[in-house]
Amino acid sequence: MKFKLIFLFFSLLTLATFPQEIDELLIVTDEGTINIPAFLREGTIYSSIVDFAEALKINFFANEKTGKVELKSNYMLLKSTPKNSFLIVTPRSTGVPKVYQLPTSSYLRNGETYIPIAYCLDPLEMIVEKKLTFETPNKFLLGERLASLFEGKDWFFDNPNLPPTIGYGITGLTINEKANGTLIRIHSKTRIPSYYSSYEDGELKIIFRKVNAEIEKVNKEKVGELVKNIQTRNVGPDTEFIFNVGEQYSTNEVMNAPGGNDILITIHNKVFSYSNTKRNIDKWSFDAVVIDAGHGGKDPGAIGVDKIKEKEITLAVALKLGEILKKEMPDVKTVYTRKDDNFIDLYKRGKIANENNGKLFISIHCNVTKKKPSDANGTEVYLLRPGRTTEAIEIAETENSVIEYEENPDRYEKLTDENFILVSMAHSSYMKYSEKFAELLDKEFATNLKLNTRGVKQAGFYVLVGASMPSVLIETGFISNKEEAKFLKSKKGQQQVAESIFSAIKTYRSYYEKEMEAEL
Ligand SMILES: [Zn+2]
Known part of the structure; x- marks a missing residue:
């Protein structure tokens, strides 16, 4: 320590005795040297803390009014105030600040805070996470990645509020x-x-x-x-x-x-495989959309006002969507999981989708409240993910409960706990695409339908688990709501819903094809 002080003193003396024109600080990194403005005052070199942060791509927040600057790393926050002789270092995990005393004050110059950079190595190391050294007159060197941010920084530990680490959790x-x-x-x-x-x-x-x-x-x-x-x-x-x-x-x-x-x-x-062969491009091209009309046959789905049945609306919307698809996108195969009033097991719907190499799976449903009629209203688009809200979990339970109509409901693993993570993992690689389509759908509903939109949500639906492709489940509105039931029952309403879904498919297709081109 003594040696260091003498050395510093000596170097300051040298600089003071033989004044040099210094207007830059050289930051030497593995990738090259970055020059930032600097100035020398009474033998001490000052640089703008913002320039320093920008040069090393450190996140920061600068208050232009006060000149206060805060640098942010994954672990630490470092705050500086102009015309002050201290820096404040705060570990994110404790939130307990520690004051680091500088031998001289920082300056405010052209609205920016300049710090005596050679005296700030210790606190800056904690932000940069690399060994820092300063070479006179104006070289700042970035060294090895630090194994520990706190090693050799005893000044940090006279803080009684910093909790010690006790044992190993992991x-x-x-x-x-x-x-x-x-x-x-x-x-x-x-x-x-x-x-x-x-x-x-x-x-x-x-x-x-x-x-x-x-x-x-x-x-x-x-x-x-x-x-x-x-x-x-x-x-x-x-x-x-x-x-x-x-x-x-x-x-x-x-x-x-x-x-x-x-x-x-x-x-x-990534969803798309890497080898850039014709076969792969064919394999992933957007050539089949699977339309899944919810419920059917012995399973009526939800019953709304005036005994309106969910299965009838979902089928009508599905068929209308299919018609539009065939007409507007003749190069894309339209696959229905059901085309008439038949009961289809949930797992079979996914199987149909997979066997037809579907590129998008759209399951169409209607929402309902227990109390009928009720005011609850609006469309919802669901992604396959663990349900976050009680409401989402309830909807998934209702839609999943149709397995009771099936001969072997035990085939479905309970979508709770780790099981869900494992089954939904198969979907996670498609999630980006499912999310994009859901977002587009929600936007189309908001623009084209007079119904409210309740946004994109997530829950665990069996019907989505089986389909190995980007997939969403749509609740097209509440048939327990008089107005929405009337709208969804009308041919015009069904057509509007189908057209909105088609618009979303169209936009999604160009997004998908662009992504595929970039990835393949
Ligand atoms: Zn349903």
Whole structure:
């Protein structure tokens, strides 16, 4: 420490004695050198904290009025105030700020805060997460990635409010490779209160707050094709997982495992396969739409006002949609799961869709309330995902209850707990497409129909589980509502609903084809 002080003193002296024209700070990184404006005052070099953040692509918030700037990393916040001789460092996980004293004040220059950058290495390291060194007169070097943000930063720990890390919550992980992705279960002894994930350049980073891991048990040097390896480190009170993923990576989901402390991570493949052959392009081309009229035969579905039956409306809308499709998109095969008043098992509907290589599955239904008539109204579009609201869960239960009409209702695994995650995982790689179509549908309904739209929602529908393709379930309105029942019963109303669905298909098709071209 003494040596460092003498060295600093010496260098300041040198600069003061032989004044140099310095108007730049050179930030030396692996990828090259970035120059940012700087100025020298009384031998100390100052740079704008905003320029620094921009140069290193650090998130920041700058208050133009006050000149206060806050840099933000995954773990830390660093606040600076102009004309002040301190920086405030706050770990996100504790929220407890720590003051870092500077030997000199920051400046306000042209509305920007300039900090004495050579004196800020310690707090800046915690944001940049790399070893930082300063070379006189104006070179700032980025070194190795830090294994620990807190090591050697004793000044940080005289803060009695910083909770120490007690033991290890995360004790291991299991990896389950599936056809369309990888399922990872993180074993945890303690409840993990929050997590955060981000993806960049082949690295999926997931940070678990307020829990540490037994590193040697969760690091994996070699996993597979999609997830290549797993690198873990404890960062203060948090744990960071880095999954190095292959080119076929598309999306991920992180969730608390039901009924325990474990975390489930699903990492998904892209939908389209990679080899750029004619056969593959044919395989994925948008050539079949499956229209599923809900209920039928012995299963009337919901009963609305004036004894109106859901199965009749869903069939009428389905047939009208099919007619439009055949006329407007003759190159696309229209597949019906039923064309007349027949009962079809839910699992068979998915089977029909798969056997016809459907590229989009649209299940048409009507909503109802227990009390009839009632004011509840509006359209809803559902995605296959665990239901978030009681209402969504109830709707899924109602629609799923038709399996009681089937001969072997036991064939359906209960869509609760981990089962759901496993069955819906097959769908996760299509989720981006299902979401897009749902969003387009909702927009079309809002523009074209006089009905209210209740938005895009999610719930666990058996009928969607079976179809291996992007899929949605539409509740076209409430037949327990007098006005909506009248609208849905009318040929004009049914035609309008069908036309809106078709408009969404049309827009979706061009989106899908663009995505496919980009991916194949
Ligand atoms: Zn229904």
